[in-house]
Amino acid sequence: xxxxxxVTCLVDLMRPSVGFAALRLLEEAxxxxxxxxxxxxxxxxxxxxxxxxxxADLAKKAIAELEAFDHVVIPSGSCADQVxxxxxxxxxxxxxxxxxxxxxxGRTYELTSFLVDVLKISAVPGAFxxxxxxxxxxxxxxxxGIKRQPRDLLSRVPGLALKEMxxxxxxxxxxxxxxxxxxxxxxxxxxxxxxxxxxxAADAVVGGDLGCLMNIEGRLRRRGDETTxxxxxxxxxxxxxx
Amino acid sequence: MTAAAKHSQAMxxxxxxxxxxxxxxxxxxxxxxxxxxxxxRAKGMAALADDALDFETLRTACEAIRNRTLADLDVWLDIFxxxxxxxxxxxxxxxxxxxxxxxxxxxxxRHGVTKATKSKSMLSEEAHLNEALAEAGIRPVETDLxxxxxxxxxxxxxxxxxxxxxxxxxxxxxxxAREHGRPIETRTSADIPxxxxxxxxxxxxxxxxxxxxxxGANFLIAETGTAALVTNxxxxxxxxxxxxxxxxxxxxxxxxxxxxxxATLMRMLPRSATGQSISNYVSLxxxxxxxxxxxxxxxxxxxxxxxxxxxxxxSPYQDMLRCIRCGxxxxxxxxxxSLGGHAYGWVYPGPxxxxxxxxxxxxxxxxxLPHASTGCNQCGSVCPVRIPLPRLMHRLREEQVERxxxxxxxxxxxxxxxxxxxxxxxYRWMTRRAVRYLNWLADDDGRIRILGMAPGWTAGRDLxxxxxxxxxxxxxxxxxA
Numbered sequence: 053x054x055x056x057x058x059v060t061c062l063v064d065l066m067r068p069s070v071g072f073a074a075l076r077l078l079e080e081a082x083x084x085x086x087x088x089x090x091x092x093x094x095x096x097x098x099x100x101x102x103x104x105x106x107x108a109d110l111a112k113k114a115i116a117e118l119e120a121f122d123h124v125v126i127p128s129g130s131c132a133d134q135v136x137x138x139x140x141x142x143x144x145x146x147x148x149x150x151x152x153x154x155x156x157x158g159r160t161y162e163l164t165s166f167l168v169d170v171l172k173i174s175a176v177p178g179a180f181x182x183x184x185x186x187x188x189x190x191x192x193x194x195x196x197g198i199k200r201q202p203r204d205l206l207s208r209v210p211g212l213a214l215k216e217m218x219x220x221x222x223x224x225x226x227x228x229x230x231x232x233x234x235x236x237x238x239x240x241x242x243x244x245x246x247x248x249x250x251x252x253a254a255d256a257v258v259g260g261d262l263g264c265l266m267n268i269e270g271r272l273r274r275r276g277d278e279t280t281x282x283x284x285x286x287x288x289x290x291x292x293x294x
Numbered sequence: 295m296t297a298a299a300k301h302s303q304a305m306x307x308x309x310x311x312x313x314x315x316x317x318x319x320x321x322x323x324x325x326x327x328x329x330x331x332x333x334x335r336a337k338g339m340a341a342l343a344d345d346a347l348d349f350e351t352l353r354t355a356c357e358a359i360r361n362r363t364l365a366d367l368d369v370w371l372d373i374f375x376x377x378x379x380x381x382x383x384x385x386x387x388x389x390x391x392x393x394x395x396x397x398x399x400x401x402x403x404r405h406g407v408t409k410a411t412k413s414k415s416m417l418s419e420e421a422h423l424n425e426a427l428a429e430a431g432i433r434p435v436e437t438d439l440x441x442x443x444x445x446x447x448x449x450x451x452x453x454x455x456x457x458x459x460x461x462x463x464x465x466x467x468x469x470x471a472r473e474h475g476r477p478i479e480t481r482t483s484a485d486i487p488x489x490x491x492x493x494x495x496x497x498x499x500x501x502x503x504x505x506x507x508x509x510g511a512n513f514l515i516a517e518t519g520t521a522a523l524v525t526n527x528x529x530x531x532x533x534x535x536x537x538x539x540x541x542x543x544x545x546x547x548x549x550x551x552x553x554x555x556x557a558t559l560m561r562m563l564p565r566s567a568t569g570q571s572i573s574n575y576v577s578l579x580x581x582x583x584x585x586x587x588x589x590x591x592x593x594x595x596x597x598x599x600x601x602x603x604x605x606x607x608x609s610p611y612q613d614m615l616r617c618i619r620c621g622x623x624x625x626x627x628x629x630x631x632s633l634g635g636h637a638y639g640w641v642y643p644g645p646x647x648x649x650x651x652x653x654x655x656x657x658x659x660x661x662x663l664p665h666a667s668t669g670c671n672q673c674g675s676v677c678p679v680r681i682p683l684p685r686l687m688h689r690l691r692e693e694q695v696e697r698x699x700x701x702x703x704x705x706x707x708x709x710x711x712x713x714x715x716x717x718x719x720x721y722r723w724m725t726r727r728a729v730r731y732l733n734w735l736a737d738d739d740g741r742i743r744i745l746g747m748a749p750g751w752t753a754g755r756d757l758x759x760x761x762x763x764x765x766x767x768x769x770x771x772x773x774x775a
Binding site: 071 | 692757
């Protein structure tokens, strides 16, 4: 099957290794993966700010460049939620874009969900010596119902032990612009997440959304934790130098 | 400006939030409360299985009842009025909070009332009823323990079902010592029963001497003209049965058509609020004292209040009127539990408050509140009547944009970003430079510790940056190789 990898603007700018890891996972699973050249941003920041017009413009751009593929895979619950749940809302009453948005939404998946629910893979290329604790990001968990898929995949990584943290479903306080607008409130929230992570005493904290991970890593380091690694699940599953 | 807006401090959210996160006493109180609320509710919901029920099924039923009520709200209100009058109660209507105050004061004057006991009512906070009574020379006495504490402190409730959740035991002890005329003692949670007894003794005298009782209503049951009161302390019964006059002040949306509807909602309300399968007391108050009754008021007055509610019918925000005031949304909100309720600046805090405050006091008077959410939807997933709280907050954000209420700098930044993201070639060129710049800003360990364009971020955390190359250019280089 021919699929598009939508790497997300954050991965493109802040952590390209996540994109390469996702690419490796999909190719090793036998997919023909294209990274559409023109991709930029799904428009979520504009949508969240209430700028419906700008969000619709960027959504149309994304729909046009992605709709020709069998599937679209995104290494982010948040951006996948935008395409799956918000695009159809944006064009609910649009006779042209509505059907196109709904069609794309049905074929767009968050990475771990695609690997487990669609490809049903039984082995992953990576290996990890040590323990990890998993943070469930809000949009993936509550927007797309992603909970068991990342754990299923982590359980297939040789050497990896999963140590669940307390309150793993609690928000990390990122919330996109929220963490900049209300920085001190966000810091208070991520502090509790850092305490849960510390209590789990794992070698790494792993998640499926780069935004949350940057927030968590940034706060862990500021609090003086220099040792707990912060990794995207794609990086763990793909292993080594993806 | 509406009367409600005059009392709102919601425009100071940002500044207040900053104070609250830095208040260690408050933080201690909140830290203690959150796991209790969350744990008890989870247990309560799990116990639904004992009755062969589950949360999703039950909340679908509750959502349907509330939607059915709202679809014909005027009809159910007419039926309620007619049935309530038939039982000997008086039914009055109030357009806003000021009218509530006027009506209650008039009733009090007519009956020579000098003191009124109150059981918890958030609507009376909307109406600033205590101030109205005090101005008229009538003493209002809050009798819910939490309300009693915040009244002593001269504060407003910070939570809709746990008004004093922001107070530590030391703070309560100091208030009690002052009010009850005794020296301060060292207290631990083991002393709570003693402290409660002390408050009860004081309140008992008020129960016996007040000429008027004021309560809210959790539900109004249309088919029988009944007010239902859900409480845990027993004060509600004292307030509604001992004084000769009982005034029920409640919102027009609190109505449910039938007793059976009420029974269904009652399976959900206490569980959502405190995890209890049923509250300690459920009072069903119908009419006045009849011949042969041992107790009950001689006069019952219902004041049914609009204060912005009717305006939500048929609007994009109608779902909000389903709210049954359980508090689950705030109990599961990371923002609420970082700040407590007072930061929100008006009567209702947390996610439901971030929707209601702008709607009831004016969108332009509460600009921060719809943005004071990470969008995590923990609120929406526990709401017993399935109110899509994040979606309503989001709709309010859109309305701010539509009405030109957002700062120009924010709008310009988003416009510039969207414009750039719509032009991939230029976007590539710009982002390549941007990541190099970020990389240059970073210390040797790849972290930015102060970022001028997002000081809110780096005030509390580092910004980890990668190698200074975008995915796009690395991918192209790899394909070439």
